Amino acid sequence: MSTLFDVPGPVARRRMVWVNIAATVVVAGIGVWVLLRLGDKGQLNPALWKPFLTASPWVDYLIPGLIDTLTAAGISIVTSAVFGFVFGLGRLSPSRAVRAVSGTIVEFFRAVPVLLMMIFFYLGLGKLQILEPSDVPLVAVVLGLTFYNGSVFAELVRSGVHGLPRGQREAALAVGLRGGQSLRLIEVPQALIAMLPAIASQLVVILKDTALGLIVTYPELLDAARRFGSGNGNILQALVVAALIFIVINYGLTRLADLLAGRVGKRTAGKPRAEAPSLVVATGND
């Protein structure tokens, strides 16, 4: 039973059937209306959709775009993990100075929009001319994603360790481990397992944010779809196809996160969490 509703009796069940039918009609009506409007504008014309059943848009645009998207996301995941590990441990350091510096860096990058960082790195790297000009957009996208998502990962490491029962560290110290060893061997591994679902849902964020690369001329999936669509007069259809590709991949990752949340429970003393902890909460007493 849910919090709000009792198990329905016969009268409620009969009423629910009628409400359900009425609601179906309304929802289907909205759908039909949208399709009719699209049809009026000629957007349902098969000629606009058919190209996506042929090889050319996929081979020439969508698949190379998807590869670029996955490349940026893949590199960013690795670099964010390194960044998050370093600064997450920094926030747990016994030295107050290290904690303060790591905390400031992490909170700063979590408050700055990713797009702002991407534009800064794009123009900055372009000006410095230390990279091949063709590499600049990819590096800008990766750096922007790394600083933001790395900070989120750092928060996950920190709050994961804080979420463990106190007894874990006490037991580790009691058997003669040092503080650092306890952190490395006992606490962080369990924290990471507890945070796996949250890490998996952060991967969705990384993948979605690669689409910001469009604004700094990175030829990712959205940009590829846009180029194909404007060249063939079916921009609306191309955007829908690109969105569907993102939805399918992200839905898979979300399901993975749910699956992990159900599984990891027994392998850690911490509480599995599905989402990243919120901003600024951390400045308090914990």
Added chain:
Amino acid sequence: MDDGFLQQYLSLFDEFDVLAAFWVNIQLTFFAGILALILGTVLATMRISPVPSLQWAGSTYVTLLRNTPLTIIMVFCVLGLWGQLGITLSPDFTTNFFRLAVVGLTVYHAAFVCEALRSGVNTVPVGQAEAARAIGLSFWPAARLIILPQAFRGSVAPLGNVLIALTKNSTVAAAASVAEASSLMRTMIEFRPDVIVAIFLTFALGFVLIVVPIGLATTALSRRLAVAR
């Protein structure tokens, strides 16, 4: 920092109206925030209703919108809604793009508002509902007096996170040709590459100054409103 650098840096503010650009972001956040709250509440009501077709419609909306990059939605608003379907929200060019961006931000964040509200309902233990029934309250009194007040208090913190995300995501309106902070930063850097770091830090700090108070306020509010259990 020598005098010349400071002079150069300050001269930027004569040439470019930084505050006006941030004001656009705040307006985008304000309007999209209110509309997303309304749409998200409707969606959350659908998802927690006992009517299967409404549940299905609500969860399909959330699954689709939550997994689509905001950038695609923004580009779709401009190239699709306006460019292809001819939907015009204002005769004025700038206002039209602004309103299309508000539509994009709204439909995207409504999915997250819905999830935040729903997670608020989930924080209420089943025992509360059972106790309400046990003392003889029927559905509406139980929902109005016992469950929803606790649910709203439980969703303050996640709603605050959505508001923070919305504030930062208002920069993506640049993809819908709205002249807001990130596009002004780009213009400024392109005109004055000599002070690029100072320009970036100015804008980054601007966002920190907007986002951190929101975070502190919603955290304080959610702690104050938290139901002791």
